[in-house]
Amino acid sequence: MDVLRPALININGRIYRKNAIQEEDYEEEEEDYSYSQTAVEQCLDEPCDTHNIEQTENGFRCAIDVPSVLYKYIIGKKGETRKRLESETKTSISLPKQGVEGEIVVTGAQQAAVVSAVTRIEVLIDSFRRKQPFTHFLSLALNHPQVREGFVRFSEELLERCRQDTGVDGSIFQNPAKLHLTIGTLVLLNEQEVTRANELLQQCQETIRDITEGKALPVEVRGIEYMNDDPSMVDVLYAKVSAKDESKKLQQIADRLVECFVSAGLMEREWDRVKIHGTVMNTLFRKDPSAEAKRTQGKLNGKDREAFDARNILKEFGEFYFGEFDLNCVHLSQRFSTDCTGYYSSAGQITFT
Incomplete structure (x- = not known):
C-alpha cells in the first residue's frame, strides 16, 4: 500500500507525493552532512506553476526561504548532497553563508530543471524538519x-x-x-x-x-x-x-x-x-x-x-x-x-x- 498509496506531504500549502524509502541516519562530521537513498531521489516532479520561477537572460531562477539551521542538509557531507542535486537536475544551487538567514537560489537553463531541483530541496528539507524538536x-x-x-x-x-x-x-x-x-x-x-x-x-x-x-x-x-x-x-x-x-x-x-x-x-x-x-x-x-x-x-x-x-x-x-x-x-x-x-x-x- 505504501507504493500504491504513497504518503502526502504538505509543503507551504502544496501537496506532494512521497514514495516509501529507507532512510539512513545522518552522522555529524565537522558540521557537514550527506545522504543516501533519501526522499530527494524519489520525489515526483511537480508542475511549473506551483513555484515562483523567474525567467532571466541566461535561463530560469527560483528563490526559496529555508531556515539557516537546515542549510547543512542541502549541502551534505563535503558538499555531496548539493553536488548530486545539481548534477541530477542540471542546475546550480546557491546558499547563504552558514548561520546567515536568506534565500536559497536555484538557477538553470531549463524551467523544468529548476522546478525539479526546488521540489527535491523542499522534500529533503521537510524530511529533516520533521526530525527537529518542536519549538x-x-x-x-x-x-x-x-x-x-x-x-x-x-x-x-x-x-x-x-x-x-x-x-x-x-x-x-x-x-x-x-x-x-x-x-x-x-x-x-x-x-x-x-x-x-x-x-x-x-x-x-x-x-x-x-x-x-x-x-x-x-x-x-x-x-x-x-x-x-x-x-x-x-x-x-x-x-x-x-x-x-x-x-x-x-x-x-x-x-x-x-x-x-x-x-x-x-x-x-x-x-x-x-x-x-x-x-x-x-x-x-x-x-x-x-x-x-x-x-x-x-x-x-x-x-x-x-x-x-x-x-x-x-x-x-x-x-x-x-x-x-x-x-x-x-x-x-x-x-x-x-x-x-x-x-x-x-x-x-x-x-x-
Missing part, C-alpha cells in the same frame, strides 16, 4: 489563580496519600504557573517562520470569535485521566478540561486552529480531533523540570521515561475539582521559556472577545 505550541493557559490553588491542593493531598506508590514523588508534578492545554506543536526555526505563524494565528481570530460569540468561554477543570492501557505503569496524568455550559465550543476552537495550521503546512495533524486535557504529572519532569509532555512524535526514548503507579491516584482523585475560570486567549507559546508571570513566553496571541 513552539498553540496553548490555552490553565494557570488561573483558582486552578493553581486547586492544583497545589491536589499535589499536596496526593503526596500525603499516595507517596508510597511506585514512582510517585514531588518531582513529576507540573509547574503550577505553566498549567496549560496544548492544541498543537510547531517547528519554527527562524524569526520569519515565527512571524508567519503569528500572522496566521491573527487570521484565525474572527473565526474563533464566531465560535465564542465574542465572549470569554467559562471552563471547568475537573477530574484526571491517563492515555495508556495500564494504570500501574503511567507516564503522564492529565486534568480534564470542559466548557461549563457543556457545549462543544472548546473542542471546536481547538480543532479549527489545528485545521488552519495544518492546511498552511505549519503543523502536523496527530489526531482526528484535539485531545482536550492539561498535563498535571509527567515523568519527564523528574529529569527536566522544563520539559513538556510530547508523546506522539516518537521522539522520546523509552529508557528516558520512568513510569509510576497511578491506580490509587485515580481511585482517590479521579474526580478532583481543580477550579473554573473564563478562558479568553490562545497563545503562540515558546517552548523552554518563561515570561514575567511564570507562564511561557508568547510569540503572539488572540482573544475571544
